[in-house]
Amino acid sequence: MNNLIVLPLIIPIMVGIILVFLRPYVKLQRAISLITMIGIAVVSIFTLNRIQTDGIIRLDFAGWQPPFGILFVADSFAMLLVLTASIVTAICLIHAFSSIGERHEKMYFYPFVLFLVAGVNGSFLTGDLFNLFVCFEVMLLASYVLITLGGTKPQLRESIKYVVINILASWFFLVALAYLYGTVGTLNMAHISERVAEAGQGPLLTTISILFLIVFSLKAGLLLFFWLPGSYSVPPTAVAALFGALLTKVGIYALFRTFTLIFYHDPLISQTLIGIMAGITLIVGCIGAIAFKDVRLIVSYNVVIAVGFILIGLAVGTETSIAGSIYYIIHDMIAKAMLFLLAGTMIYLTGKSKIDEMSGLIRNYPLFGWMFFLVTCSLAGIPPLSGFVGKILVGQGAIESGSYVLLTLAFLSSIVVLYSLLRIFLNTIFGETIISLEDEKPMKMGMIIPIVLLGIATISLGLGAEFLSGYVADAAHTLSNPSVYIDAVMGGDK
Amino acid sequence: METLIIMLIGILVAVATYLILSRNIIRIILGTAVFSHAVHLLILTMGGLKQGNVPLLKEADAPYADALPQALILTAIVISFAVTAFILVLAYRTYQDVGTEDLDELRGAKNE
Secondary structure, three states: OHHHHHHHHHHHHHHHHHHHHOOOOHHHHHHHHHHHHHHHHHHHHHHHHHHHHHOOEEEEHHHOOOOOOOEEEEOHHHHHHHHHHHHHHHHHHHHHHHHOOHHHHHOOHHHHHHHHHHHHHHHHHEOEHHHHHHHHHHHHHHHHHHHHOOOOHHHHHHHHHHHHHHHHHHHHHHHHHHHHHHHHOOOEHHHHHHHHHHHOOOHHHHHHHHHHHHHHHHHHOOOOOOOHHHHHOOOOHHHHHHHHHHHHHHHHHHHHHHHHHHOOOOHHHHHHHHHHHHHHHHHHHHHHHHHOOEHHHHHHHHHHHHHHHHHHHHHHOOHHHHHHHHHHHHHHHHHHHHHHHHHHHHHHHHOOOEHHHOOOHHHHOHHHHHHHHHHHHHHHOOOOOOHHHHHHHHHHHHHHOOOHHHHHHHHHHHHHHHHHHHHHHHHHHOOOOOOOOOOOOOOOHHHHHHHHHHHHHHHHHHHOHHHHHHHHHHHHHHHHOHHHHHHHHHOOOO | OHHHHHHHHHHHHHHHHHHHOOOEHHHHHHHHHHHHHHHHHHHHHHOOOOOOEOOOOOOOOOOEOOOHHHHHHHHHHHHHHHHHHHHHHHHHHHHHHHOOOEHHHHOOOOOO
16 A cells, blocks of 8 residues: 555656647646546545554665665655645646647647656655655756747746756756765665764765755755746746746755754754845845836745745744744645736736736726735735744744744745735736726636635635644654654664 | 776866856856766765675675666766756757847846
């Protein structure tokens, strides 16, 4: 039954390959890819519940006992992210059905979305550091294709920077892996953790940890996010929503995993450094979110702010704050997907992207307008929506450990998020309407339904926080006690 | 032997850095390719250059050479091959559509 945990990686790859051969049958491709994502969601719910009863599940490929083979490890943290990722992808796919256009659909859009999901899920589940690199590459190659799909001039211009920076980051990842392998002689994460604990985290290992920090920060958009706003604002709406929801989260996941499982011995360096980086990310992200008038850029800078906020939970490093971060990652995947879909739909409806060129959309599309208001409240952390729980827990953790500077920055950033989104809201949704009833583009059902679904998700995540708390508490417990994870992996057969 | 290879890696990284810092997109791509070679050599050296027999029990005597770095490099080479191929095509497409290979001219809209 442990084979179950490889399904979130295997199914999308297999189905993706099959879809390549079904190129002309667009409707069939749509149906199959949607069913696949729902299937993965069901599998991950099932696995998540099994982890609660049986503990962490692992799968040794080809029966090679750890630390010798490659293995998948499913703990609550990984499984919660897999679950959220598949739900968000399914909803983005529904939006893509009506927004992406048949030209893209015939150019293998669905297979590449599935490959992207496979890479993302693989990164969440793997228990081997080199395998993490491979899954990163699977995800990145799919994302290179998705970001260039369509080949408009701005897309090509921005994506070439995105690709180059990610390739460089990948090779640095390999450099870090090589040094780590040379130092501890293993690649299994639990085994590395054991050996680092035995040998003590000396200057050499700390240097390697900083190398990993730089690599994952580049992927997560922590401080080194200069590539992010440009490249996230060019692809088609559904793709941008997928990127905003999933890609940075994989980097964040890797940061959480490495710095809670492997390099946790020297909190003075790693956590201080992460704290400083998160603080600067928040400040610069906030400046960016206020500075621009292009909806897509404002939205992209909101991704950056969220990354800073989540990493504050890691920098503070108490169990409460980590639980807060986990809540916030889940919330942010849903809310960012919704925000990107709203921004893209707004541009589709008006044909403009600057906020001072649009006005009064609420007269034409009332439901759309209120959905925007909902996501604004959710991202600002207004109860009972989903952002609230995460923010309060991160704040509580920061107070417990006395990191008042980070606490201040985190909560000030919420106000800036609220301001930057209200600025869009007041300028574009309220005000005099600019679209007369005759010129009004009809809102496609396929565009508003996914937005409403994500809206329902953010409300129910906020109201159902109690229901989730068991899973999140277990995930936070595993992250803050590395021995749980190590015992599950190295503890022989179950 | 290790020292020599490490020096070679140093030279390759220096070359790659020089290439990546230029403005021409083709040079940057070549830089990433050279950098990937340097990294592969680094992985090989980190596992220790050949210090033993083939790692086959009963076929050869201990000490055995570490076989893992080779496996890692094989994977990494395949990935770097795919990525380099992709970015070369992308650079060509960009050159066709945007009409430039100079990164300064790819900066984006002026009044953003």
